[in-house]
Amino acid sequence: MSALEREISPRVNAEMLPKWIGKTVRLTCKLLNFDSESERSFRVEASDGGQVVIQAINTGEPFRPDDIYLEVIGKVIDATTISMLGCIGMGNELDMKLVNDTVILIHDPRFFGKMFSY
Amino acid sequence: MSQYNDSSYYSGGGGGGGYIAGGSPFSQGGSPGGRVRSDISHSLRPVKISQLNKATQAHADAEFRLDDVELGNVSVVAQAVSIQPQATNCVYHLDDGTGRFEARHWVDQESETNVLNWGGLRESMYVRVTGSLKGFHGKRYLNTVHVRPITDKHEIFFHEMEAITATLTVERGPPGGTGPKATAASGSKDVTMTDASAYSAPSTSVAQDQYAHLPKLQQAIVRFMMEQPPSPEGTHVFAIARAVGDGNDAQKISAALDQLMDEGLVYTTSDDNHFTLAN
Numbered sequence: 001m002s003a004l005e006r007e008i009s010p011r012v013n014a015e016m017l018p019k020w021i022g023k024t025v026r027l028t029c030k031l032l033n034f035d036s037e038s039e040r041s042f043r044v045e046a047s048d049g050g051q052v053v054i055q056a057i058n059t060g061e062p063f064r065p066d067d068i069y070l071e072v073i074g075k076v077i078d079a080t081t082i083s084m085l086g087c088i089g090m091g092n093e094l095d096m097k098l099v100n101d102t103v104i105l106i107h108d109p110r111f112f113g114k115m116f117s118y
Numbered sequence: 119m120s121q122y123n124d125s126s127y128y129s130g131g132g133g134g135g136g137y138i139a140g141g142s143p144f145s146q147g148g149s150p151g152g153r154v155r156s157d158i159s160h161s162l163r164p165v166k167i168s169q170l171n172k173a174t175q176a177h178a179d180a181e182f183r184l185d186d187v188e189l190g191n192v193s194v195v196a197q198a199v200s201i202q203p204q205a206t207n208c209v210y211h212l213d214d215g216t217g218r219f220e221a222r223h224w225v226d227q228e229s230e231t232n233v234l235n236w237g238g239l240r241e242s243m244y245v246r247v248t249g250s251l252k253g254f255h256g257k258r259y260l261n262t263v264h265v266r267p268i269t270d271k272h273e274i275f276f277h278e279m280e281a282i283t284a285t286l287t288v289e290r291g292p293p294g295g296t297g298p299k300a301t302a303a304s305g306s307k308d309v310t311m312t313d314a315s316a317y318s319a320p321s322t323s324v325a326q327d328q329y330a331h332l333p334k335l336q337q338a339i340v341r342f343m344m345e346q347p348p349s350p351e352g353t354h355v356f357a358i359a360r361a362v363g364d365g366n367d368a369q370k371i372s373a374a375l376d377q378l379m380d381e382g383l384v385y386t387t388s389d390d391n392h393f394t395l396a397n
């Protein structure tokens with residue numbers, strides 16, 4: 001198994017970000033607003049209600065997702081900032097309590113090492 | 119969710135889901151300790167890609183095992199990072215946040231002229247892939263039976279929960295045992311997981327068929343012992359008596375255990391007070 005195949009990007013919420021600085025994570029979140037000064041960052045609300053700033057990829061075009069709910073895959077810069085590597089639309093209706101309960105369960109020590117990492 | 123009712127993933131024999139359509143789940147005549155390939159092939163377990171990467175194989179031709187249980191078919195919900203149609207098959211590179219894995223779907227060229235459009239699949243989309251784990255020259259891949267796009271995003275989180283539940287069920291047996299809560303839960307049509315045999319080699323259900331001819335007290339004893347966590351010492355007779363005791367005195371329970379031993383279904387372990395199931 002190559003190193004690439006072992007690379008994980010676990011689902012997290014806002015509270016977990018400090019433990020994942022420098023690592024790649026998946027944040028399921030709700031789009032709140034775009035940064036008025038720079039069109040390349042936007043603010044989202046994670047499944048636990050915490051707000052996070054996402055720095056979008058610089059493609060020359062402003063990032064305008066179609067969906068309200070997103071899954072942002074990116075590298076954690078600090079406790080409230082993620083640098084986006086990719087983004088998947090999650091539709092306009094998502095049960096964020098279900099998402100948060102799932103995220104917490106994923107990181108439960110009984111399961112994380114066994115099923116969600118190496 | 120209606121797509122579950124329509125999907126072949128949840129349809130099929132057994133009435134409770136967890137089986138791939140088109141086959142009878144168990145061979146009735148199976149020997150107690152024996153497992154036939156057809157039984158394994160009718161199990162379907164939701165897994166994470168890290169579990170596929172961690173599955174073990176004694177040698178190149180051996181079956182894959184996960185949590186020390188043989189893997190039958192598996193179901194994965196992941197992002198199709200890339201889709202590469204080739205001459206005879208389509209290769210999906212999957213990423214579900216726990217690792218990357220390759221899934222190969224052999225397609226009939228005559229019936230599908232544009233593989234990329236099949237099922238509306240696009241790169242970066244979340245998909246559900248069902249298939250079996252294979253190895254070829256040291257590299258693993260999913261030999262894919264079915265791929266479909268995920269339309270309701272809640273299915274992604276449902277799959278995480280289901281994979282955890284499947285792992286726990288394989289480890290510890292079905293939740294709730296035979297109490298009223300478990301009975302009510304398993305009676306609900308929305309519950310798609312019925313017992314451990316849906317995820318793994320069906321030792322539980324084959325064993326229940328095997329014990330179906332036994333008198334009520336012996337069946338109750340065997341059922342209680344099956345629910346206990348595995349232990350080298352087995353189950354103490356006091357625990358058995360507490361569980362099946364109502365109305366049955368110690369002599370009846372002792373006689374039932376003797377009969378089970380005569381039939382070769384249980385045996386004593388560290389001393390005459392500890393019993394374990396023969397298979």
